[in-house]
Amino acid sequence: MLIGFDIGGTKTEVCVLDHSGHTQFRHRTPTPQTYDTFVATVADLIVLAEKEAGESCQQVGIGLPGAVSPATGLIKNANCTFLNGHDLQADLAKASGKTIHIANDANCFALSEAVDGAGKDGVVVFGAILGTGCGGGLILNQQVWGGRNAIGGEWGHNPLPGYTEEKDGPVRPCYCGRDNCVEQFISGTGLEKSYRIKTDKTLAAQDIIALMQQGDVVAGECYKQMVDQMGRCFAALINVLDPDVIVLGGGLSNVDELYRDLPQATMPYLFTDVAELCFKKAEYGDSSGIRGAAWLGR
Numbered sequence: 001m002l003i004g005f006d007i008g009g010t011k012t013e014v015c016v017l018d019h020s021g022h023t024q025f026r027h028r029t030p031t032p033q034t035y036d037t038f039v040a041t042v043a044d045l046i047v048l049a050e051k052e053a054g055e056s057c058q059q060v061g062i063g064l065p066g067a068v069s070p071a072t073g074l075i076k077n078a079n080c081t082f083l084n085g086h087d088l089q090a091d092l093a094k095a096s097g098k099t100i101h102i103a104n105d106a107n108c109f110a111l112s113e114a115v116d117g118a119g120k121d122g123v124v125v126f127g128a129i130l131g132t133g134c135g136g137g138l139i140l141n142q143q144v145w146g147g148r149n150a151i152g153g154e155w156g157h158n159p160l161p162g163y164t165e166e167k168d169g170p171v172r173p174c175y176c177g178r179d180n181c182v183e184q185f186i187s188g189t190g191l192e193k194s195y196r197i198k199t200d201k202t203l204a205a206q207d208i209i210a211l212m213q214q215g216d217v218v219a220g221e222c223y224k225q226m227v228d229q230m231g232r233c234f235a236a237l238i239n240v241l242d243p244d245v246i247v248l249g250g251g252l253s254n255v256d257e258l259y260r261d262l263p264q265a266t267m268p269y270l271f272t273d274v275a276e277l278c279f280k281k282a283e284y285g286d287s288s289g290i291r292g293a294a295w296l297g298r
């Protein structure tokens with residue numbers, strides 16, 4: 001049995017996965033807001049999970065929105081800011097007596113889908129989360145490829161390839177300090193921005209998609225523009241990695257038209273005349289993150 005944790009800003013979830021990928025136990029609790037209580041809570045949850053699973057589990061995986069700095073071994077970029085600057089792996093190992101594996105939550109999503117989800121037959125699998133923002137994780141041979149600097153798969157803050165004002169509208173500043181990061185375009189937030197620029201109206205991404213599906217012209221234009229932007233972004237990725245499968249997660253992954261439109265939108269930007277492109281919807285949806293965290297300990 002494997003134990004996995006999904007750490008969010010407000011909720012912490014634990015699960016026990018058996019080796020065939022079946023969830024044996026799942027439990028959710030508010031995320032403690034100080035470091036010491038957090039470590040103690042995770043250690044308690046491990047004890048609870050083992051009790052519920054009825055056996056001892058040595059391997060514990062933790063998925064969180066952040067990363068372990070390869071330079072220092074300390075947590076960085078976590079949105080649970082109290083984790084930043086701490087040696088979480090060592091502290092949790094000490095508190096629980098377990099072997100602790102930590103990875104970014106986007107990598108956990110991609111790992112779950114690569115091990116036994118939508119990308120399970122692929123050697124190279126890219127998991128793209130197209131939600132509020134735009135995250136990504138790269139899996140090679142069913143292992144997370146974190147990279148030398150722990151930024152493997154982080155494509156959300158690349159500049160949008162082939163940006164022109166004519167095609168993509170006015171420059172979009174990003175909170176990271178740069179302009180025209182891809183997540184400013186190919187995300188739910190990006191689609192909402194495109195719609196606001198064209199109509200001066202604020203509408204949620206899912207409502208824009210619903211309008212597009214009903215034949216609304218402006219919503220259709222925004223969707224088409226986003227699909228072309230996605231085509232450019234995915235082509236840049238495919239020209240380097242040529243993955244077997246690209247698995248989509250996040251809110252936009254529920255837009256069925258994307259699986260029809262993305263291969264065609266990507267093709268013109270690829271350095272090949274023929275290509276077999278495989279875009280798939282995540283099989284485990286919101287559960288991918290926690291499942292992938294558990295798979296870290298395989």
Ligand SMILES: [Zn+2]
Pocket residue numbers: 156157174175176177178181
């Ligand atoms: Zn950015």
